[in-house]
Amino acid sequence: MILKVWGARGSVPAPGPRMNRYGGNTSCLQLSLPNGEELILDAGTGIRNLGLELAGRRRIHILLTHLHLDHIQGLMFFPPCFRAEVEIVIWGPASPEASLEERIARYISAPLSPVEVRELPCSVSFRDTPASEWELGGATIRAESVTHRGPTLGYRIACGETTIAYVPDHEPALGAPLAGLEPEWISGFDLARDVDLLVHDCQYGDEEYPEHVGWGHSRLSDTLTFAQRVGARRLLLFHHDPLHSDERLDELGVDARRSWRALGRDASEIEMAAEGAGVEVEPAVPAMHA
Amino acid sequence: MAIQQSQKPLELILARNLLTSVSTPAFLLDAESAVVFYNEAAGALLGRPFEDSGRMSAAQWTGAFGPFDGDGTPVEVDSLAVTDAIRAGRPAHGTFEIRAADGERTAVEASAFPIVASPNGASGAMVLFWPLDRNEPTR
Numbered sequence: 219m220i221l222k223v224w225g226a227r228g229s230v231p232a233p234g235p236r237m238n239r240y241g242g243n244t245s246c247l248q249l250s251l252p253n254g255e256e257l258i259l260d261a262g263t264g265i266r267n268l269g270l271e272l273a274g275r276r277r278i279h280i281l282l283t284h285l286h287l288d289h290i291q292g293l294m295f296f297p298p299c300f301r302a303e304v305e306i307v308i309w310g311p312a313s314p315e316a317s318l319e320e321r322i323a324r325y326i327s328a329p330l331s332p333v334e335v336r337e338l339p340c341s342v343s344f345r346d347t348p349a350s351e352w353e354l355g356g357a358t359i360r361a362e363s364v365t366h367r368g369p370t371l372g373y374r375i376a377c378g379e380t381t382i383a384y385v386p387d388h389e390p391a392l393g394a395p396l397a398g399l400e401p402e403w404i405s406g407f408d409l410a411r412d413v414d415l416l417v418h419d420c421q422y423g424d425e426e427y428p429e430h431v432g433w434g435h436s437r438l439s440d441t442l443t444f445a446q447r448v449g450a451r452r453l454l455l456f457h458h459d460p461l462h463s464d465e466r467l468d469e470l471g472v473d474a475r476r477s478w479r480a481l482g483r484d485a486s487e488i489e490m491a492a493e494g495a496g497v498e499v500e501p502a503v504p505a506m507h508a
Numbered sequence: 509m510a511i512q513q514s515q516k517p518l519e520l521i522l523a524r525n526l527l528t529s530v531s532t533p534a535f536l537l538d539a540e541s542a543v544v545f546y547n548e549a550a551g552a553l554l555g556r557p558f559e560d561s562g563r564m565s566a567a568q569w570t571g572a573f574g575p576f577d578g579d580g581t582p583v584e585v586d587s588l589a590v591t592d593a594i595r596a597g598r599p600a601h602g603t604f605e606i607r608a609a610d611g612e613r614t615a616v617e618a619s620a621f622p623i624v625a626s627p628n629g630a631s632g633a634m635v636l637f638w639p640l641d642r643n644e645p646t647r
């Protein structure tokens with residue numbers, strides 16, 4: 219599987235000369251499966267640039283973790299939406315209050331938008347993620363609710379022997395000491411258990427977190443503890459705070475690698491997500507038996 | 509992609525986090541009415557911290573701590589307010605006695621309310637205990 223980052227920013231787009239390397243677009247990942255199929259994870263502003271590259275695609279699946287604006291804002295400007303021959307399927311969390319389409323249409327409708335969902339030239343459908351795992355484009359997908367503000371999913375995606383977890387907005391340590399807690403009581407644990415790559419919220423440095431407890435995001439040390447507890451082989455730190463410049467994110471990356479080594483792990487297993495970067499995800503090398 | 513289905517539903521995880529943070533004695537039950545967590549205040553009331561008890565089935569719980577009615581007769585699990593709360597998906601309130609680890613009995617009022625997050629019914633219940641002053645008439 220190849221994962222490409224089209225937007226790594228959290229909360230709100232943060233363009234500007236001090237943000238150029240990590241990028242200012244909000245959450246969007248493109249997951250290319252070995253069979254040529256593709257899945258799009260979230261539709262933040264990064265999806266606009268991705269859409270320009272999908273000129274030949276007729277069928278597109280988008281998996282939304284939740285409907286906060288930084289995860290759907292790019293939908294209205296996603297070029298395939300304006301091509302009649304394209305079929306787009308949007309997956310997201312169910313709600314007892316309104317359908318996924320109705321909830322997304324609150325944004326893609328007047329006065330916030332110049333077009334209504336029903337006016338989009340493409341054929342678009344909306345589906346609640348099933349309660350159990352399902353198949354999509356040759357991958358097996360599982361969605362589970364995780365600790366954030368409002369109904370929010372994380373995804374576990376397996377294709378062949380390779381598995382990734384995508385949990386961009388997550389505060390598993392809220393009211394819960396991650397280091398000592400039993401796995402069954404840790405939000406997102408089963409989603410991320412033993413994955414080859416974990417893409418996880420790391421919005422705050424540890425010193426920033428006390429002012430943001432309960433905001434739905436993780437500090438660096440909690441992200442690392444979570445990754446260590448679930449046994450993730452590699453970790454991509456994601457959902458960068460809009461206040462964090464390239465310089466600040468470089469520092470956070472240094473801190474992350476230092477702390478990861480202190481946990482007895484290899485610093486090369488950690489990366490800071492940067493817009494435009496691709497990550498090749500490979501399965502664990504099977505253990506040698508004597 | 510076989511994954512162990514061991515993880516608690518998010519609403520139970522969040523309920524446990526909440527109960528950890530409050531000083532009212534409180535218990536968390538799963539859909540089978542097993543006690544899957546109680547907080548420090550409840551541990552103080554029972555004379556045994558949760559870390560020493562671990563998960564207790566309804567039968568283990570009633571064998572160890574009660575409840576008992578006013579005459580000291582054990583109360584059947586099936587007739588407990590909290591059992592109703594979980595099965596019927598509605599809140600319940602009751603008064604009974606529990607027995608702490610040291611054998612001392614305490615009268616409590618208990619409020620149970622189900623935790624419902626899916627159309628398939630309650631995934632558990634929170635039960636809050638309000639120890640009664642012995643000199644106060646039972647309400």
Ligand SMILES: [Zn+2]
Pocket residue numbers: 228229245286288289386387457
């Ligand atoms: Zn977000």
Ligand SMILES: [Zn+2]
Pocket residue numbers: 284286366367387434
């Ligand atoms: Zn969010």
